Amino acid sequence: MHELRLPPPLHRHGSRGPPHGGTCIGRGPATRRRGGSMIRTVAIVPARGGSKGIVGKNLVRVAGIPLVVRSVLHAQAARTIDLTVVSTDDPRIAAVAARAGARVIERPASLSGDTASTESAIAHALEVLAGEDIRPETIVLLQCTSPFRTAGQIDGAVEHFHATGADGVFSAVPFHGFVWTRAPEGGVRPATYDPARRPRRQEIDGVYLETGSFYVFSRAGFERSGSRMSGRLEPFEVPPEDAVEIDTPEDLAYARHLAARRREPGMLFGVDPRLLVLDVDGTLTDAAMFYGETGEELKRFHTRDGAGIARFRASGGKVALLTGERSNAARLRGEKLRVDDIVLGSRDKAADIQAIQKRLGVSPEHTVAMGDDVLDLPMAPHAAAFVAPADAHPDVLAAADLVTTARGGHGAVRELVDLLLGPGWKPARR
Incomplete structure (x- = not known):
């Protein structure tokens, strides 16, 4: 290698x-x-x-x-x-x-x-x-x-x-x-x-x-x-x-x-990642939704994705969740992981990712975005790299700079973080 x-x-x-x-x-x-x-x-x-x-x-x-x-x-x-x-x-x-x-x-x-x-x-x-x-x-x-x-x-x-x-x-x-x-x-x-x-x-x-x-x-x-x-x-x-x-x-x-079926050295070359902007449904989850008897919404999250987010933040990076759903489960998960920003109910992900970048003081060239559906594609022009989980929509797979081998909600975010950071990686000095 x-x-x-x-x-x-x-x-x-x-x-x-x-x-x-x-x-x-x-x-x-x-x-x-x-x-x-x-x-x-x-x-x-x-x-x-x-x-x-x-x-x-x-x-x-x-x-x-x-x-x-x-x-x-x-x-x-x-x-x-x-x-x-x-x-x-x-x-x-x-x-x-x-x-x-x-x-x-x-x-x-x-x-x-x-x-x-x-x-x-x-x-x-x-x-x-x-x-x-x-x-x-x-x-x-x-x-x-x-x-x-x-x-x-x-x-x-x-x-x-x-x-x-x-x-x-x-x-x-x-x-x-x-x-x-x-x-x-x-x-x-x-x-x-x-x-x-x-x-x-x-x-x-x-x-x-x-x-x-x-x-x-x-x-x-x-x-x-x-x-x-x-x-x-x-x-x-x-x-x-x-x-x-x-x-x-x-x-x-x-x-x-x-x-997507090969693993090569130098993946995401030239990206100095300081901000991860993540979709939730289909990226941090497997896109399935469950409802309890009283109508409460339940979602399944993967602990390895949570560990990946924690690793990225520990390295000095920032993480934001950007979802079109007004999901209490997404809000609670983001708060538990202590992410730096959460946007629920987004109707314009291009505008919202730019607003996140402005609030967190991170430019597009230091941003990596990840999503699984066509509604996530407007984030791509405002990020140095756009990444998709393996089971994303075909149009998203075709547009992505990188496709993970893991599916959404099954460790795709952790895989991305490991590729970005690698062994012994440290972010550029802020």
């Missing part, structure tokens, strides 16, 4: 600016890596701020981790990578990537539009690094839109690149489908098999689907061809479950669905 280590505060390099007006932001000139060895292999992560399909796509979270950070963490965990570079035109992406430990190269506007190619970002990054006398032999391109990969896959691909003498290696999955392509004379023609001798699907061999997750190539080959893929190429097989590429909201929902 990769342990995340944050770099010291950012600074810009001195008087000699890099080519094309690009700027490196980081921890000083990186001519050598740990132990004094030369930088031979650089991972480049292109991350534009603009996106048509999903607004701010490279900063959306899967399993609580921004997509750009996922690629940075994968590269940092790989033993073959000497330096990780993020190329971006977006100051928000730059700040998040730098905090994750990447060297950030500011991409000029001329290379940041919808028509700008990935190759242009690679060329610019290499030119900026060359201005600092950093000329790596091998380049590993990591695409933010592929959230699932491992450091072992990166290392394996780099080793395969050197062992085979190929001009390039790319991530791929074996493909056993019956593929047809348009024929110039009209109609279609088979691309992967002979219809006259139709094989069994598993007998279609030697066909690969490019996943777009990573590419390995030499700097010299790239500068000669201007392309990440030229000459003799070799596929590096990855598991089909890792071949997810996020281009549409549906892709993002599917990736989050898969991620």
Whole structure:
């Protein structure tokens, strides 16, 4: 498991600016890596701020981790990578990537539009690094839109690149489908098999689907061809479950669905939690309601959730309950747990979460909200992260930055607190 280590505060390099007006932001000139060895292999992560399909796509979270950070963490965990570079035109992406430990190269506007190619970002990054006398032999391109990969896959691909003498290696999955392509004379023609001798699907061999997750190539080959893929190429097989590429909201929902079943390091990266705002029914309870013979309302709460709230408050954080129900049971539970604020009967959770933040003196970037139903979604824009229990409404699961493995009322809040705090965690100084 990769342990995340944050770099010291950012600074810009001195008087000699890099080519094309690009700027490196980081921890000083990186001519050598740990132990004094030369930088031979650089991972480049292109991350534009603009996106048509999903607004701010490279900063959306899967399993609580921004997509750009996922690629940075994968590269940092790989033993073959000497330096990780993020190329971006977006100051928000730059700040998040730098905090994750990447060297950030500011991409000029001329290379940041919808028509700008990935190759242009690679060329610019290499030119900026060359201005600092950093000329790596091998380049590993990591695409933010592929959230699932491992450091072992990166290392394996780099080793395969050197062992085979190929001009390039790319991530791929074996493909056993019956593929047809348009024929110039009209109609279609088979691309992967002979219809006259139709094989069994598993007998279609030697066909690969490019996943777009990573590419390995030499700097010299790239500068000669201007392309990440030229000459003799070799596929590096990855598991089909890792071949997810996020281009549409549906892709993002599917990736989050898969991620909810995986446990990864760095969850909720970059969130400095000082305030938890929790829905009650379906989050602190299992959404069931019981009524006594005299009409009194009864709810079932989980003691582990209570212990999680107590742990968060003991660490210096604040907790608020925000529910649409006018529930005496919720009020009594909140008072027993000594939460810092309780709002009952909410009809506008967006306004109410902002009012809570104002009363408690905590800004949205230090707030984590949790809810299970669509009425809780208005809290999401006013929190650094929005979390859902495992049995939340499908629309909530699709929108959540993180989905717990526990169901509402069955330890989901405790699971969230443990992820936020971790072993030995202490809140930032107030």
